[in-house]
Structure formats: structure tokens, C-alpha cells
Amino acid sequence: MNQVPPLPPMTCDQVREIDQVAMKQFQIPGIVLMENAGRGAAECIDQIAPDGSVLILCGKGNNGGDGFTIARHLQLAGREVTIVAMAPADELHGDAAIQAKIAEASGIEIQILQESDEPPQLPAADIIVDGLLGTGAKPPLRGRYAEVVEAANAASAIQFALDIPTGMNGDTGETGATTFVADHTLTFAAPKVGFEKRDAVRFTGEVHVISIGVPLKLLRQFSA
Numbered sequence: 603m604n605q606v607p608p609l610p611p612m613t614c615d616q617v618r619e620i621d622q623v624a625m626k627q628f629q630i631p632g633i634v635l636m637e638n639a640g641r642g643a644a645e646c647i648d649q650i651a652p653d654g655s656v657l658i659l660c661g662k663g664n665n666g667g668d669g670f671t672i673a674r675h676l677q678l679a680g681r682e683v684t685i686v687a688m689a690p691a692d693e694l695h696g697d698a699a700i701q702a703k704i705a706e707a708s709g710i711e712i713q714i715l716q717e718s719d720e721p722p723q724l725p726a727a728d729i730i731v732d733g734l735l736g737t738g739a740k741p742p743l744r745g746r747y748a749e750v751v752e753a754a755n756a757a758s759a760i761q762f763a764l765d766i767p768t769g770m771n772g773d774t775g776e777t778g779a780t781t782f783v784a785d786h787t788l789t790f791a792a793p794k795v796g797f798e799k800r801d802a803v804r805f806t807g808e809v810h811v812i813s814i815g816v817p818l819k820l821l822r823q824f825s826a
């Protein structure tokens with residue numbers, strides 16, 4: 603579902619400000635925004651790629667929280683879903699921890715990346731969803747994120763990035779040595795300014811803006 607009015611491209615900080623205003627001034631709980639984001643993204647994935655198994659990669663922040671949310675909605679749509687998570691639910695915080703615990707309680711298969719998994723072995727899937735890192739991270743990738751992105755890029759699957767392809771700076775379009783290469787990027791609330799830069803499209807693929815359900819009044823405040 604499209605937003606009216608559509609928002610112009612924004613920096614990561616601007617989109618984070620929309621989230622904050624929605625939560626503080628409009629009293630929308632963050633978990634509601636995440637639920638909207640995840641449900642909208644799941645519907646988009648199911649429309650674009652209606653067949654096949656789905657592997658969702660979940661990082662430790664709210665981008666990962668979106669991934670856990672999407673898993674539940676895709677399972678409801680009858681899809682075979684597996685999650686590979688960078689950390690167990692009890693090591694996550696806030697809304698991401700809530701969504702991870704819901705996914706766990708829902709019986710969705712969740713594999714936690716183990717230190718011994720070197721290089722990381724990802725389960726085979728027809729579709730891969732990158733919920734590793736979003737607006738809270740800037741390249742270069744630290745820790746095991748780079749290895750997981752490399753494994754995902756090596757897989758033969760339809761690749762979806764959530765919000766920003768992991769490894770790309772959403773403000774500048776710059777990419778680190780390792781960056782998720784998406785066929786489709788499902789970006790939340792507004793397109794990110796970095797997507798218009800240099801050869802960012804090689805990493806974003808086709809960009810789709812997903813509404814997170816902030817009110818029209820707030821959208822108008824942030825529209826050009």
C-alpha cells in the first residue's frame with residue numbers, strides 16, 4: 603500500500619526522527635511501527651516472489667526485529683521460512699527482542715550463528731532476506747556480519763534487503779568491501795538519499811517504499 607503523500611528521499615537520521623516523532627508526539631509504540639514495517643515487507647516479498655522457501659538473516663538490532671516480524675507473516679501466508687540469527691532472543695533488546703521471542707514461540711525454525719560455523723553455512727533457500735543491519739549501522743562491517751553477507755551473496759536466490767542493503771551507507775551510497783547485493787530493497791517510510799548516489803542501484807536493485815503506518819499529518823510535516 604502506497605503512502606499519500608510519498609516522502610522525498612531522506613537521510614538515515616531524518617527517518618529515525620520520523621520514528622521518534624511518531625512514538626513521542628503521536629504515541630505510536632515502536633513495536634507497532636515494526637509490526638507495520640514487517641507486515642508490509644512480508645506482503646511485498648510474497649507478491650514479488652510468490653513461490654519457494656525463504657531464509658531470513660536477522661542482526662542484533664531493529665533491522666533484525668523486522669526480519670523476525672516478516673518470518674511470522676510469511677509463515678502465515680503459507681511459506682516455508684527459516685531464520686539465521688546473529689544472537690539468541692535473550693541477547694536482543696527492546697522491540698527486536700519482543701519480535702524474536704514471538705517468532706520463537708510461534709515455532710519458526712531459528713538457527714543461531716555459532717562461533718564454530720566458520721565460514722557460516724547458510725541453509726539453502728529460494729529467497730534470502732537481509733535483515734542484518736539498517737539505519738543504525740555504517741560500513742565497514744564488523745564481526746561476523748561480513749562473512750554472513752558474503753555467504754548470502756554467494757547463494758543462488760532472489761535477494762531482498764530490508765531498509766538498506768547491509769554494508770551500504772544509506773546517506774552516501776558508499777559500500778564497504780562486503781555489501782549485500784539485493785535484487786529488491788524494501789525500504790521503510792522513505793527512500794534513503796544514498797540510493798541515488800553513484801552506482802548504489804547495483805546493490806539496492808529495485809527499491810520499494812514500505813509504509814510503517816505513521817499518520818498523514820506527520821507525513822505532511824516531512825514532505826517536500
Ligand SMILES: NC(=O)C1=CN([C@@H]2O[C@H](COP(=O)(O)OP(=O)(O)OC[C@H]3O[C@@H](n4cnc5c(N)ncnc54)[C@H](O)[C@@H]3O)[C@@H](O)[C@H]2O)[C@@H](O)CC1
Nearest residue numbers: 621635636662663664665735736737738739742743744765
Ligand atoms: N521504531 C523504529 O525505530 C523502527 C525501526 N525499524 C528498523 O530498525 C532499523 C534500525 O535499527 P537499529 O537502530 O537497531 O539499528 P540496526 O539494526 O541497523 O543496527 C544496530 C546493530 O548494528 C551494530 N552495528 C553498527 N555498526 C556496525 C558495523 N559496522 N558492523 C557490524 N555491526 C554494526 C550495532 O552494534 C547494533 O547491534 C531500521 O533500519 C529499520 O529496519 C523499522 O522496524 C521501523 C520502525
Ligand SMILES: [K+]
Nearest residue numbers: 735764766768
Ligand atoms: K538490511
